[in-house]
Amino acid sequence: MTVTRLGSLGDIDAAADLLDQYRQHYGANPAPEAVAAWLRDQIESARARVYLAGEAGEADGICTVAVVPAALTLRTVWLVRDLYVRPAARRRGVARALLTAVAEEARASGAHRLSLQTETANVRAIELYARTGFAALPEVTVMDGVL
DSSP, X not given: OEEEEOOSGGGHHHHXXXXXXXXXXTTOOOXXXXXXXXXXXXXXXXXXXXXXXXXXXXXXXEEEEEEEEETTTTEEEEEXXXXXXXXXXTXXXXXXXXXXXXXXXXXXXXXXXXXXXXXXXXXXXXXXXXXXXXXXXXXXXXXXXXX
């Protein structure tokens, strides 16, 4: 399994296709051009890091990460924002490979923490995250305000 971080916009097509599939999985309408433009903007502005995983040159999974300042530790916190594996490639270690690569890069950069969130009904994802070293934080309340 090979994991690469998009460092150039040359890989944008495969990444945008996977990200559009991810959005459709959660009920969004297909929007390949808009997704590609949004992803290009995120990469160019350095607001997101994007990782692809697969074998034999085929992109099977994508992970987007936001790196944010953590003032209390004077370091950074890496937030896994989106993680998606094509249905045909699931249960083959793609998500685990993505999470491992992101964790290694976060650790090497001196990050304080790697965090993620998922819906409580997403039992398979929660099981995967627990197996890869993530733990629920009962002392943290996640709140959201739609703008």
